């Protein structure tokens with residue numbers, strides 16, 4: 001029964017604040033920089049291939065993304081890319097680290113209503129420093145009882161998180177925009193999952209199937225959770 005929920009964890013990127021559009025914008029600029037070598041959509045595919053190849057080495061986040069861009073630039077240009085071009089890639093990506101935080105609709109209001117009634121956790125993937133900076137700029141820090149910046153969101157990572165929180169799966173609800181990372185592993189452990197779709201999703205996180213599960217709820221926006229609980 002969902003009455004057992006005591007701890008609610010929130011994903012950060014594209015759940016509390018906007019993220020993927022910034023990455024897509026950065027990728028678009030990158031593809032434009034390399035269009036003398038390959039059509040833009042092919043550069044984009046090459047970049048994705050590099051990201052997938054390196055995911056287990058670099059993990060998620062902006063820094064890994066930058067390294068993948070440089071590797072892709074070198075390969076796509078057949079090692080002829082100039083240092084000037086590499087400089088441009090670095091400058092554009094550093095911009096990505098400085099983007100303003102844009103909270104998604106209903107976020108502060110929802111957290112406000114849940115605070116005190118539940119233990120609230122931020123559980124996000126990405127680069128440690130970048131995510132800490134985003135949280136600080138978001139102004140949401142005080143709502144959370146615990147912050148967990150995770151290197152991945154697989155079943156074993158959630159198992160570790162629950163152990164650290166001293167929380168049983170049936171007392172745990174995870175909310176996020178990625179079915180693959182935020183929902184499925186938590187359901188597998190016996191926890192609850194609430195999906196809040198965002199209008200753009202990174203190819204890697206896309207999940208096509210309709211999910212039906214007794215512990216799963218599909219929400220239109222974050223404040224929908226207030227009616228579910």
Ligand SMILES: [Mg+2]
Pocket residue numbers: 011012013014015176177178
């Ligand atoms: Mg997310």
